[in-house]
C-alpha cells in the first residue's frame with residue numbers, strides 16, 4: 001500500500017459524549033436529562049441498561065486523560081451535560097457542574113491535549129422537555145442562556161466550540177422515529193424541533209461573537225451519502241430527495257441562509273411546517289469558523305410510495321457490515337466530502353466522528369485484537385485523505401470513540417471504542433486499534 005501522509009498541521013483526535021461515558025447521573029447537583037428518563041423507561045434500551053454509571057468518567061477522567069496522552073492524541077472532543085450546569089434547564093446554575101468541566105479541561109491542557117467542546121450532545125434537561133422540549137420555540141432562548149454561561153465560565157480553556165451534535169438525530173430520531181429520547185413519533189414535531197435546534201444554534205453563535213469568547217465555533221452535522229439505487233432518473237430523484245430532507249435541510253439554512261425550496265414545496269401539503277420568522281434564517285446562517293462532519297455509512301435510494309413521507313426506500317451500501325449492521329463503503333465518505341465542497345465552498349471541515357462497532361472480546365492474553373476496526377479506519381481515513389488531495393479543506397479527524405460506551409437505545413451492547421471498557425470492573429484496556437491509531441498519529445499517516 002502507498003504511504004498516506006497528511007499535512008503537518010492536520011489534527012488527530014477522538015470523541016466521546018457526556019451521557020455516554022460520564023455516569024454520576026445524579027451526583028453533585030446534576031438534574032435529570034431526557035436520556036436519564038428515557039433509559040429508565042422499561043423497553044426503551046435493548047439490553048435494559050442506562051447511563052447511571054456509564055464508564056464512570058466523571059470520577060476516572062484523570063485516568064482517561066492519561067490514556068489519551070499514552071496514545072498521543074492531539075485533541076479530544078467532549079460534550080457538556082446541560083443539566084449538570086443548569087439542573088432545571090434555566091434559572092440557577094450549578095457551580096459543581098462547571099467545576100467538573102473546568103477540572104477536566106485544565107487536566108487536558110496540562111497534558112498538552114487540545115479541546116473541542118460540544119454544548120449539546122442530546123442530554124436535554126427533563127424540565128425543558130416537560131415544557132415541550134425542542135418543539136417549543138422558547139427553548140432557543142433557554143439554550144442561548146446556557147451557552148452564554150458556559151462561554152463565560154470556560155473561556156480560554158476551549159480551542160473549538162461546537163453548538164450541536166447531529167441535530168438530525170435530536171429532531172428525527174427523537175421526535176419522529178421515537179427511538180431516541182424523548183421518544184415522540186410525529187413528523188411535524190420533528191420539523192419544528194429541527195428548526196428550533198437551528199435557531200438555538202444561531203443564537204449561540206451570535207452570543208459567542210458578542211462575548212468575544214476565545215477559540216473557534218462550528219456545528220456538527222451527521223450525513224450519509226445518498227446514491228441512486230440504479231442509474232435512472234427516478235432513483236436519482238429519490239437520492240436527491242433524501243439528501244435534501246436530511247442533509248441539506250440542516251446545511252442549507254446554515255451555509256446558504258435558506259431551506260431547500262423543493263423540500264419546502266414537497267412538505268407543504270403533507271405536514272405542518274414550523275413557524276419560520278423572517279429574522280430566523282439570518283441568525284441561523286451566522287458565519288461559522290468550521291463544519292464538523294460525522295459520517296458512518298451511505299445508502300441506496302429508490303422510489304417506494306408506501307414509505308411516508310418521502311416515498312423513498314433507502315438501504316445500506318456495502319456487503320461488509322459493522323456490528324451495528326451498517327454497510328462499509330468508504331467511497332461514500334469521499335463522495336460526500338467532495339459534494340460538501342461543491343455545494344458549500346471552502347469551509348474548513350473537521351471529521352468530528354467516524355468509526356465502527358465491532359464484536360470485541362478480551363482474549364486470554366488480556367488483549368483486544370480488533371482487526372476489523374483497524375481495517376475500517378484504514379479505509380475511511382484513506383478516503384478522507386483522497387478528498388483532501390482533491391481539494392477539500394479538511395483540517396482534522398476525530399475517531400468515534402475513545403472509549404466503549406453507552407450506545408443510546410442499544411445500551412452497552414455495541415462497542416465503538418479504541419479503548420475497551422469492562423463495565424463490571426471499569427477497567428480500561430487499549431485495543432489493538434488504539435495502538436494502531438497511536439502510530440497513525442505519530443507518523444501523521446500510515
Ligand code: IFM
Nearest residue numbers: 017166294353400407416
Ligand atoms: O454513539 C453515537 C454518537 O453519540 C453520535 N454519533 C454516532 C455515534 C454512533 O452511533
